[in-house]
Every structure is written in structure tokens, then in C-alpha cells.
Amino acid sequence: MNCSGIARTLIAVCLAGTAGVMCQTPTDPVKGPPPKPDPASVERGKATFVGACGFCHGASAKGGEKGPDLLRSVVVLDDENGNTIGPVILRGRPDKGMPRFPFTPQQIADVAAFLHDSIKNAIERDNYKILNIVTGDAKAGEAYFNGAGRCSSCHSVGGDLKGIGARYEPVTLQGKFLQPNYTWTEGTPPHTVFAITVTVTLSSGESFTGALVSYDDFNVALRDASGAYHSFTRVNGNPQVEIHNKLQAHVDLLSRYTDADIHNLTAYLVTLK
Amino acid sequence: MKIELLLAGFCLAAGLPASAQILDPALLTKPATDAWPTYHGDYSGRRFSTLTQINQSNVKHLTLAWIFRVKTGLTPNAIVGGEGPEPQNPPTNPGTWTIKATPLMVNGILYFCTPDNAYAVDARSGHELWHFAWKSKGGDHIGNRGMGMYGSWLFFETPDNYLVSLDAQTGKERWHKQIADLKQEYFSTVAPIVVGNHVLAGVSGDSLDVPGFLEAHDPETGDVQWKWWSEPLKQGDPGWDSWPDEYAMRHGGGMTWIPGTYDPSLHLYYLGTGNPNPVLTGRSRKGDNLYTCSIVALNVDTGKLAWYFQPSPHDTHDWDAAQTPVLIDAEIDGKPRKLLGQANRNGYFFLLDRTNGKNVLTAPMIRSMNWSKGIAPNGQPIPDPAKEATIEGVLVSPQTSGATNWPPPSYDPQTGFFYVGTAQEYSMFYLTDTDPHPEGWGAAERDAGHLGGDLEAIDIKTGKIAWDHHFPFTGGAVGILTTAGKLLFTGDGAQHLVAFDPANGDILWHAGLADDLSNGPETYMLDGRQYLVAGAGDSLYAFVLEP
Numbered sequence: 001m002n003c004s005g006i007a008r009t010l011i012a013v014c015l016a017g018t019a020g021v022m023c024q025t026p027t028d029p030v031k032g033p034p035p036k037p038d039p040a041s042v043e044r045g046k047a048t049f050v051g052a053c054g055f056c057h058g059a060s061a062k063g064g065e066k067g068p069d070l071l072r073s074v075v076v077l078d079d080e081n082g083n084t085i086g087p088v089i090l091r092g093r094p095d096k097g098m099p100r101f102p103f104t105p106q107q108i109a110d111v112a113a114f115l116h117d118s119i120k121n122a123i124e125r126d127n128y129k130i131l132n133i134v135t136g137d138a139k140a141g142e143a144y145f146n147g148a149g150r151c152s153s154c155h156s157v158g159g160d161l162k163g164i165g166a167r168y169e170p171v172t173l174q175g176k177f178l179q180p181n182y183t184w185t186e187g188t189p190p191h192t193v194f195a196i197t198v199t200v201t202l203s204s205g206e207s208f209t210g211a212l213v214s215y216d217d218f219n220v221a222l223r224d225a226s227g228a229y230h231s232f233t234r235v236n237g238n239p240q241v242e243i244h245n246k247l248q249a250h251v252d253l254l255s256r257y258t259d260a261d262i263h264n265l266t267a268y269l270v271t272l273k
Numbered sequence: 274m275k276i277e278l279l280l281a282g283f284c285l286a287a288g289l290p291a292s293a294q295i296l297d298p299a300l301l302t303k304p305a306t307d308a309w310p311t312y313h314g315d316y317s318g319r320r321f322s323t324l325t326q327i328n329q330s331n332v333k334h335l336t337l338a339w340i341f342r343v344k345t346g347l348t349p350n351a352i353v354g355g356e357g358p359e360p361q362n363p364p365t366n367p368g369t370w371t372i373k374a375t376p377l378m379v380n381g382i383l384y385f386c387t388p389d390n391a392y393a394v395d396a397r398s399g400h401e402l403w404h405f406a407w408k409s410k411g412g413d414h415i416g417n418r419g420m421g422m423y424g425s426w427l428f429f430e431t432p433d434n435y436l437v438s439l440d441a442q443t444g445k446e447r448w449h450k451q452i453a454d455l456k457q458e459y460f461s462t463v464a465p466i467v468v469g470n471h472v473l474a475g476v477s478g479d480s481l482d483v484p485g486f487l488e489a490h491d492p493e494t495g496d497v498q499w500k501w502w503s504e505p506l507k508q509g510d511p512g513w514d515s516w517p518d519e520y521a522m523r524h525g526g527g528m529t530w531i532p533g534t535y536d537p538s539l540h541l542y543y544l545g546t547g548n549p550n551p552v553l554t555g556r557s558r559k560g561d562n563l564y565t566c567s568i569v570a571l572n573v574d575t576g577k578l579a580w581y582f583q584p585s586p587h588d589t590h591d592w593d594a595a596q597t598p599v600l601i602d603a604e605i606d607g608k609p610r611k612l613l614g615q616a617n618r619n620g621y622f623f624l625l626d627r628t629n630g631k632n633v634l635t636a637p638m639i640r641s642m643n644w645s646k647g648i649a650p651n652g653q654p655i656p657d658p659a660k661e662a663t664i665e666g667v668l669v670s671p672q673t674s675g676a677t678n679w680p681p682p683s684y685d686p687q688t689g690f691f692y693v694g695t696a697q698e699y700s701m702f703y704l705t706d707t708d709p710h711p712e713g714w715g716a717a718e719r720d721a722g723h724l725g726g727d728l729e730a731i732d733i734k735t736g737k738i739a740w741d742h743h744f745p746f747t748g749g750a751v752g753i754l755t756t757a758g759k760l761l762f763t764g765d766g767a768q769h770l771v772a773f774d775p776a777n778g779d780i781l782w783h784a785g786l787a788d789d790l791s792n793g794p795e796t797y798m799l800d801g802r803q804y805l806v807a808g809a810g811d812s813l814y815a816f817v818l819e820p
Contacts, residue, residue, distance in 0.1 A: 060708065062708055062710050062712065063710065069520075069710065071712055072481070072482055072524055072712070074454075074456075074457065077454075077456045077457050077481075078454075078456050119481070122480075122481065122706075122712035122713035123458060123480040123481060123713055125480070125713060125714040125717065128705040128706070128714070128716070128717040129705060130666075130703045130705060130717050131664045131703070131704070131705060131707070132664065132665075133664065133665045133666055133703065134665075135664070135665045136665070171703075171719070174666070174701070175701075175719055175720075175721070178668070178699075178701065178721040178722060179720060179721050179722045214767070215745070215746060216744075216746075216747070216765055216766075216767035216769065217765060217767075217769075217771070217780060217783070218767075218769060218783055218785075243745070250722070251722060251724065254641070254668070254670075254699050254721065254722045254724070255640075255641060255643075257668055259659070259663075259665075259666070259667050259668060262666065262668060262701075263665050263666070
């Protein structure tokens with residue numbers, strides 16, 4: 001897939017309170033979302049397929065000892081509601097050893113729905129289901145948390161992380177330590193915290209501090225504690241700009257983690273129910 | 274430039290009517306000055322202009338000449354083509370109005386397209402001359418890189434896989450030819466490149482496991498002259514032993530997303546091919562998977578492979594080699610060489626001998642890269658199998674979107690530097706399809722963190738980064754133009770068009786736009802004035818010096 005990395009403005013993403021933006025193809029209104037096959041029809045089709053066709057084509061239709069992979073079949077890809085699949089089912093392919101199957105029109109439509117649903121599941125990679133990622137060693141994860149990872153210098157399993165393993169699915173939990181949200185709520189009364197703050201100091205000595213709104217070679221903007229917005233033009237390094245990222249430790253870990261560290265830390269955090 | 278005399282001969286030879294819109298083919302083989310006749314301005318892909326009117330001493334006096342904002346869909350004045358249904362509503366996908374094309378500029382008129390839309394615009398004033406709208410049957414509307422031109426005929430591709438030819442003067446359709454099957458999830462994005470009487474058309478799409486190809490079409494009739502498959506189709510074909518079986522190679526991907534470059538003296542067309550399929554897992558396709566993720570040299574008259582170099586053997590991270598193969602003439606160790614440079618999505622810069630594909634040097638472009646065990650003697654990176662997607666996940670940099678991507682880089686012969694926008698990002702890769710025959714992508718990616726991006730100047734003789742400009746929150750792949758006026762024009766990811774000093778990275782000028790730069794900037798001379806034109810979002814912006 002071909003997409004550009006330039007369209008990510010991390011600050012905007014951070015302030016929107018979401019994790020980073022993936023380079024993904026947006027849903028295409030011209031193409032539209034593919035029509036969703038009726039789930040009941042898909043289920044019936046699957047049962048029919050496994051019983052009658054799976055012996056040769058495999059239960060997942062990806063091909064078996066005798067029959068080809070139907071999910072990559074041009075006949076199937078071209079099909080609409082059984083119009084090209086149906087004749088093959090009804091007539092068979094005697095030259096290739098495929099017998100005829102006297103399916104009803106409903107059975108043909110159901111088998112077609114099952115095959116198209118399987119193809120759709122292969123195409124729609126954003127919806128792929130992530131499997132069990134909790135395979136690490138929780139003990140080693142705990143040692144990493146308190147040792148090399150230096151997580152315990154900011155976090156406490158009895159405090160801010162209490163019960164975190166019960167609050168999130170493992171994949172979400174892992175994503176949260178790899179790349180936390182850049183805004184969160186804390187304190188009493190609850191208030192929003194912005195991870196990235198900036199201090200702008202003018203030549204007069206006057207300075208402004210607040211959440212970073214935008215930053216580039218020509219401008220810097222912030223929102224101070226009162227909610228007021230301030231922006232400044234940057235010329236030849238003036239005014240002076242200092243950026244602070246409360247989550248810098250998470251960024252720095254990216255180049256230090258081994259995959260085992262990530263798996264172990266995940267296994268440990270999952271136990272914090 | 275005096276081209277009228279050349280034109281007379283050309284028109285007779287090609288049997289074309291003489292008109293103001295005709296492209297002199299001689300323009301294609303030399304650096305563009307009063308034209309931008311092909312995607313990269315010339316065949317080399319270096320995107321270096323010899324123009325000097327705009328230069329370091331006066332760049333601060335650039336001023337806006339005009340803005341052209343595209344109107345997409347079946348507008349009241351649109352010339353309508355296409356075989357799809359009548360759209361009920363105006364387009365809502367930003368892809369249909371984002372300008373990724375580098376417009377052609379021929380005889381004072383700009384020609385470019387966005388998905389399903391083509392435009393002719395007065396290069397002096399920004400006024401629209403015609404708008405052609407295509408009724409689409411579907412396909413991914415992710416982007417369109419632009420047009421090719423032969424005489425007075427224009428060529429572009431549509432998301433639903435038609436190669437369309439228009440009359441440049443009127444915008445009326447001459448013909449359209451289907452080049453690939455939409456139902457197999459092919460779609461089309463590339464700007465056709467015209468070489469001699471060949472219109473070179475590629476295809477895109479890796480959602481399903483289908484093979485890629487490049488076709489040469491006859492500019493007059495649209496008929497296919499030759500077709501090059503980016504993979505072997507059967508045992509015994511070149512490259513077949515880099516696949517486990519015919520089934521894998523026939524479903525192995527290798528799309529031809531991006532325009533190539535051409536060396537007239539060697540008669541070779543250079544192309545970077547797409548990633549293999551299934552995309553993120555290689556279990557069902559053991560081997561190097563030729564000629565995916567490769568830089569290939571094809572004989573432009575026959576489509577026969579002359580040589581290849583594969584930057585990502587057995588890729589499992591979507592790092593296609595569909596970045597511009599830039600043709601560079603330079604001295605290496607005191608000897609003049611015909612070279613080819615590519616800043617690859619996998620994080621390495623490659624310099625090859627373009628006569629034979631032999632590697633001259635391989636150098637890393639980003640520090641975060643963690644997938645390679647080093648460089649083999651032949652210059653190929655050695656993938657670390659431990660960084661292929663697993664069920665529990667592996668942390669990999671770059672992300673699938675790469676250290677860089679399709680936006681065109683630039684090579685400046687005055688500095689000897691190759692300029693590219695890079696990103697340093699991490700993702701987790703999780704294997705999701707454990708079948709022995711996975712389909713589609715086979716694994717899921719989750720964003721895991723960003724270290725910002727850089728505009729880099731790579732010294733082609735050493736591979737060392739001569740200077741870089743860091744963008745802590747933006748950066749990444751971006752279109753770049755260099756000029757003999759000692760200027761580098763590009764975007765900063767913060768909606769500015771910026772001029773840098775190509776020698777040291779100093780910022781010399783900038784202008785705020787309404788969107789991020791979305792194409793490769795270009796420049797041309799008209800009526801004694803040098804224009805700088807850049808596409809950002811739905812608009813083209815033209816700059817000139819204050820009079």
C-alpha cells in the first residue's frame with residue numbers, strides 16, 4: 001500500500017486525545033463499503049460449504065488436496081449473488097473431477113455469501129482480529145517494570161496502575177504503554193493534563209507556559225492554564241522556545257525494548273486486575 | 274525556446290493536426306525550462322531545474338501569482354466520461370480532490386488529474402480551460418500521480434482501471450481501455466510515462482493476492498504493445514526459483530504504483546516494483562520473491578528485463594520499492610559513472626550502476642530502523658526473520674508507510690546531494706492469519722510511536738547524511754524540487770511551502786498554504802518569468818518574483 005507519512009501532525013493528534021494516526025486508506029464513498037452479507041446466510045452457507053465442498057476445497061475454502069483455493073478464484077471474485085458460482089455448482093466440472101451438486105437457489109446464494117464474506121475478511125485488514133498476545137513471562141515483566149524499564153520511577157501498581165489489567169484488553173493495554181494518549185484527566189477536581197507543554201520566553205523576559213498547540217519553524221502556539229491562546233512568530237531562533245514532553249520516557253523506550261520485554265511487560269500488566 | 278520548426282517535422286511524422294497544444298518530444302530528453310512535459314519534468318527523475326531567475330538572492334521576493342482550486346465530480350461544465358453509474362452526490366472522499374499529480378506544463382497550459390478528474394489550466398493565470406469527470410465503477414481513490422502526453426494527446430489512469438486518452442485542446446475523450454480487473458481489487462494511480470510511441474501504464478492494489486504488471490500501450494489506438502509481469506508466472510520463467518511454487522508466484526503482488534525513469538542512451542526504463550503478497554507474512558512464499566520490492570531495468574521497446582536489484586528481499590513489512598529511481602551522472606573515484614539512486618521505503622539509500630544494476634553503495638537513512646541484520650556483499654540488506662509478524666507481536670521501524678514513500682525526492686548535481694523526506698516511526702506487527710496459506714495482509718499493524726521526521730541531504734558518493742533538518746512533530750515523505758538558483762523547495766508538514774539552501778539546509782523563504790504540500794513542486798519559464806507551482810490539498814499555488 002502506498003501512502004504518505006507527511007499528513008500526520010502529532011500535536012493535533014495529541015490534542016485530539018487519540019493515539020497516533022495510522023497510514024490507512026479511508027473508507028471510500030465512491031466504492032462505498034462493500035455490501036455486508038446477511039450473517040445468517042453466511043452461517044448457512046458455511047455449514048453447506050463445509051459439508052459438501054470442504055472435503056476438496058478445504059473448510060476455509062482456501063484450497064484442499066483436490067480443489068483450488070476459492071478465495072482467490074476469479075470466478076468467485078467476479079460473482080454477484082451466485083450468478084457465476086451457481087452454474088459451476090449445478091453443472092460441476094467433470095473435466096477436473098468436480099461432481100454436480102443439486103443445490104437449491106437459496107443454498108447457492110448462501111454459499112456465495114459465505115465465500116464473499118471470507119474474501120471481505122481478507123481484504124479488510126483494519127478489522128483483522130489480533131490473537132492471544134499474552135504469551136510473555138509476567139515475572140520477567142515485573143522485573144522489567146521495576147528495573148531496566150524504569151516504569152516504577154513514574155508509575156505504581158498500587159496507585160495509578162491499580163486494576164489496569166481489568167480495564168483494558170491486552171492489545172489496548174500494550175498500545176497504552178508503547179504510545180500513551182497525550183492527554184488525560186487527573187486530580188481533584190478532575191482536570192485535563194497535556195503531556196506536551198511549552199515555555200516561550202520573549203526577549204523582554206516575559207514568558208508564557210502552557211499546552212503546546214502547534215510548533216514549526218515559523219510559529220509556535222500554546223494554550224495557558226486559564227485557557228487563553230497565545231501564538232508567536234519565530235524569527236532567527238526568537239523567541240526562545242522550550243518544549244517538555246511528560247511522556248518522553250515512553251518515546252525513549254522504543255529504541256530500547258526487546259520484543260521479549262514488550263511481551264513480558266504485557267503479561268505482567270495483565271495480571272494487575 | 275524555438276520549437277515551431279521542430280514541431281512541423283514532428284506533426285507530419287506522427288500524422289497529427291498542428292495545434293498549440295502539441296508536445297515536442299525533444300522536450301522529454303532534456304532538462305525542462307519552458308515546459309514540464311512529463312511527471313518528473315524530464316526522464317531522469319532528479320527534479321532539478323536549470324532555471325536561475327528565482328535564486329538565493331531574490332527568493333524572499335516570491336509572491337503569489339494565482340491559486341487554482343479543483344472542483345471535482347460532475348460539475349456543470351464538466352466533460353463526462355466513464356462506465357460507472359451516475360453519481361447521486363458530489364464526492365466526499367478527500368482523495369478525489371487532493372492533488373498528488375505533478376502537472377504537465379506544455380505551451381502555457383497545465384494538465385493534471387485527481388482520481389476521476391482531469392484538468393487543463395492556464396499556466397499564466399490559473400484559469401480553468403476544461404474539466405473532465407469520470408463516472409467511476411469504484412476502486413480505491415487514494416490518489417492519482419498525473420498524466421502523460423504524446424503530441425496533442427493526454428493519458429491518465431482511473432481508480433477503476435481504465436487508461437483514458439483525451440484531446441489536450443478540448444478535453445474530449447479519444448478512447449479508454451480497461452487495463453485491470455476491479456473485482457480482483459486492482460486499482461490505478463500511476464502517471465503514465467510516454468517514451469517514444471509507448472505509453473507505459475502500471476497498476477496498484479495489494480488487498481488481495483494478485484500479480485502486478487506494466488503495460489506499454491500504443492498512443493494512437495490504446496492497444497497493448499507488450500506486458501511485463503513483475504513476477505514469474507510458471508516454473509522456468511526468470512526468477513521462478515525465488516518462489517516455493519507457481520501458486521505463490523501467481524498471487525505474489527508486485528504492483529507498479531509509481532512512474533519510472535528512462536535513459537535514452539541505454540534505452541532502459543527503470544521502475545521500482547511493489548511489495549509481495551500476502552503482504553505482512555511470508556510463510557506461503559519462502560524465498561526472495563522476485564521481482565517484488567525491486568528496481569528493474571526494462572527494454573522500453575520489448576518490455577524484457579535487462580537487470581534487477583532487490584532492496585527488500587522477501588519483504589514482510591509492505592516496504593515496496595515504488596520510490597523514484599533517480600538517474601544520476603556523477604564521478605565515483607574519479608571516473609564518470611551512469612548511476613541510479615533510490616531512497617527506499619525500507620530505510621536505506623541505494624546507489625546502483627544503471628548500466629548493469631550492480632550496487633555501488635547502500636546506506637541507512639534513519640536511526641530507528643531495526644529490521645535488518647546488516648548489508649550483504651551485493652548491497653542487499655539482510656532481513657532479520659525475528660522481525661516478521663508473530664501472534665504476540667514484534668516492534669518494527671519503519672512502519673508499513675516506510676522511512677519514505679512515493680512523493681518524489683530530488684538530486685541536485687550542483688551539490689551532489691540526494692534530498693528526501695524521511696520518518697522515524699514504530700509499529701507492532703501481529704500475525705492474525707495462521708493458515709498455511711494466508712490471504713491479503715495476513716497480519717495487523719498497530720501504531721507504536723513517532724520520533725518525528727527529517728529532510729535529509731545524502732551525499733551520493735559516501736551515503737553519509739550531509740545535513741538534515743529535523744521536524745519533531747511532522748516530517749516524512751514529501752515532494753522536493755531543486756534548482757540551479759541554489760534553492761530547494763518542499764513542504765514542512767505544517768502547511769508551509771519552504772525554500773532551503775541545498776548546500777546546508779538553511780531556511781531562506783516560506784509561505785503559508787491552506788494545506789500540506791501534497792505533490793512534487795515544479796518550475797517553468799513563461800514570458801520571461803519563472804513560475805514555481807506546488808499542489809497542496811485541493812489547490813495549486815503559483816509563485817513568481819515581484820515584478
